[in-house]
Amino acid sequence: MAFISQALNAAAEGTSVKARIKYFFFLLASFVFLLPVPWLVVVIAITLLWYGMIGWSYKTAPAQWISAQFQGAAKRLSKVMLKDERNSPYLISLISIGIFTPTMFVLSVWYQSQQETFSWLAVLVYHVITYGPYFIVFSQVATLIHKEGHEAKGMFKKPFGIFDNFFGRFMSFFYGHVPEAYPMGHMRIHHKHDNAPEDVTSTVYFDRSQASRFMIYLFEFMFYWTGISVAHHHYRNGKMKEFRKMAYGMLAYYGTITAVMIYSPLFGFAYLLLPLLSSIIFLAAINYTWHAWTDPSEPKNIYKNSITVLNGHYNVYNEDYHVEHHKRPQTHWEEYPINYEKHRDEYASNRAIIFDNTQAFEIFFWLLFGAYDKMADHMVDLNGDMTTEDKIALLKQRLQPIH
Numbered sequence: 001m002a003f004i005s006q007a008l009n010a011a012a013e014g015t016s017v018k019a020r021i022k023y024f025f026f027l028l029a030s031f032v033f034l035l036p037v038p039w040l041v042v043v044i045a046i047t048l049l050w051y052g053m054i055g056w057s058y059k060t061a062p063a064q065w066i067s068a069q070f071q072g073a074a075k076r077l078s079k080v081m082l083k084d085e086r087n088s089p090y091l092i093s094l095i096s097i098g099i100f101t102p103t104m105f106v107l108s109v110w111y112q113s114q115q116e117t118f119s120w121l122a123v124l125v126y127h128v129i130t131y132g133p134y135f136i137v138f139s140q141v142a143t144l145i146h147k148e149g150h151e152a153k154g155m156f157k158k159p160f161g162i163f164d165n166f167f168g169r170f171m172s173f174f175y176g177h178v179p180e181a182y183p184m185g186h187m188r189i190h191h192k193h194d195n196a197p198e199d200v201t202s203t204v205y206f207d208r209s210q211a212s213r214f215m216i217y218l219f220e221f222m223f224y225w226t227g228i229s230v231a232h233h234h235y236r237n238g239k240m241k242e243f244r245k246m247a248y249g250m251l252a253y254y255g256t257i258t259a260v261m262i263y264s265p266l267f268g269f270a271y272l273l274l275p276l277l278s279s280i281i282f283l284a285a286i287n288y289t290w291h292a293w294t295d296p297s298e299p300k301n302i303y304k305n306s307i308t309v310l311n312g313h314y315n316v317y318n319e320d321y322h323v324e325h326h327k328r329p330q331t332h333w334e335e336y337p338i339n340y341e342k343h344r345d346e347y348a349s350n351r352a353i354i355f356d357n358t359q360a361f362e363i364f365f366w367l368l369f370g371a372y373d374k375m376a377d378h379m380v381d382l383n384g385d386m387t388t389e390d391k392i393a394l395l396k397q398r399l400q401p402i403h
Contacts, residue, residue, distance in 0.1 A: 033222055034215075036277045043127045043278075044135060051133035081160045083153075086334050089317075090147070090155065093140045094166060101130050101137075101174050105271065112267055123270040130174065134314075141167055141175045142283070143316045149182025150329060173256060173272065176279030178227045180249030184242050185230035191329050195291040196300045197402065200229040204299045208292045208399040211368045214285075221284035226250075226276075289364040290322045293353040293398035302327045303350035304398070308340065310380060313359040320360075323352060348382035353398060356380050372396070 057063050070092055078088035108126050112118060131138045144167045148155070154164035169179045185200070193199035201224045206213040223229035227250040234242040257276075261268030295304035302323055309320035319325065321336035328339060340347070347354065355363060355378045366374045376391040386394070 033218055033277060033280055036274060037281065039274070040278050040281060043124070043131060046124075046128045047131050047133055047135045050128070051136075054133060081156055081163075083155060083157055084332065086332055087147075087155055090144060093144055094163065097137055097141060098166060098171065101171065104130055105174060108271060109267070112264070118266045118270075120270070123274075126271065127274075138175060138282075139314070139316050141171055142177070142279075143319060145172060145175075145177050145182055146186065146319075147317065147333070149186050152183070152187075173253065174275065176275035176277070178225070178249055178253045178276075180245050181225070181227055181230060184234065184246040184249070185224060185227070187329075188239075188242055189230060189233055191326065194300060194302055194326050195294055195305045200224050200233055201287055201291075203288055203291045204294050204296070204305075204402045207401045208288070208367065209370070209396055211370070214288055214368065217288055218281070218284050221287065222280055225280045225283060227253075285364045286360055289360045289367065292367055293395065295398055296400050296402040299402055301350065303347060303352045307363075308347070308352060308354045309358060309360065309363075310354060310356045313357075313362070315359075323347070344382060351383070351394060353395070354380040354382070367399075 058067075071088070074088040074091045075085065077091050078085040081091065082088065104126055108122065111122055115122075132140075148165050148168045151164070154161055156163050168177070168182055172179050189200055193202070195202050195204065197204055201221060203217060206217055208214075220229075227246055231243055231246040231250065234240070234246060257268055257272045260272055290306055293304075293307055295301060298304050306322040306326050308323050309315070312320040314320075318333045318336040321340055324331070324336040324339050328335075331339065355375070358378045363375070365371075372392045372395060373388070375395055376388045379391045379395070381391065
């Protein structure tokens with residue numbers, strides 16, 4: 001659905017009355033998808049407060065010992081269950097989150113059924129605890145759905161293959177992810193085109209130096225995240241197998257939401273539809289940031305259309321090495337830092353955009369507010385020949401749209 005990007009960009013850049021009307025319509029539609037933001041801000045604020053209160057405890061000797069025991073048990077289990085023992089941390093999340101979140105959902109069904117009026121306080125508690133301190137549980141789930149999407153042959157040995165795609169096909173319902181969206185959309189479209197114009201989540205048509213363009217991009221991302229543009233892409237290209245898989249995932253997901261909302265409209269909205277709307281905002285911001293700096297003269301150059309974050313504050317499964325992830329998507333995540341060091345000369349020769357000592361959401365807000373000094377301060381110059389002004393000029397140049 002590249003035509004969506006083109007239409008959105010044309011409306012944003014146009015000067016005619018018709019273009020301005022279209023632009024206003026797209027902004028209005030995007031605002032609808034921003035309605036959950038106040039709720040999301042409250043949830044995130046509480047998860048940050050939660051982390052601030054207990055984060056210190058993670059470094060204590062007892063916590064380190066308990067963590068080591070879990071890691072050791074996971075490594076022993078991985079020898080029996082997993083094809084690649086390096087994925088042992090996956091088992092900790094599978095067992096803990098895989099039991100905890102569905103249990104909380106069932107308890108929520110029971111609790112709300114006992115109330116005379118629907119309890120939004122209970123909904124808030126549910127969202128906070130299923131996001132986890134510093135929303136780490138949400139991040140783990142989103143990242144593991146992503147990792148599963150890259151494992152076409154599955155992660156588990158027989159007879160444990162029943163756990164393949166556990167997060168993508170089961171936990172996804174609780175966290176606003178449409179089943180099959182990652183293998184059918186992320187792998188077969190996003191990684192095939194690497195944010196180039198043919199990619200249904202491409203940022204290249206938008207002037208990312210203007211904050212309002214994210215609002216327009218959000219409208220595009222909504223089509224992707226809901227599965228609509230993914231299904232359309234495969235149908236238009238005659239890939240009916242992929243189209244059917246995406247359609248079945250959408251049918252299962254939206255069919256479940258519909259059934260629950262028939263049972264209880266408020267419950268269905270609060271516990272299933274609201275996580276979907278929240279995920280659209282979250283992941284749109286993340287994808288926009290990963291691919292904000294795309295050289296308009298070389299949109300298919302992976303070193304120039306993705307960013308890298310070193311010493312990241314929130315580096316889940318080495319996702320911060322996004323160039324490596326796109327250049328070698330089937331490489332195991334533990335090898336990303338190794339490959340980065342191995343290919344530093346290529347990063348340097350391409351003037352790859354690299355940040356240090358930050359995280360994707362912080363960069364996203366710097367971008368929205370035009371904090372180029374902050375970005376330049378955290379930008380890594382592998383060639384060692386750029387002034388602050390040079391860095392800002394390069395950052396602004398890579399934010400420009402293609403025409």
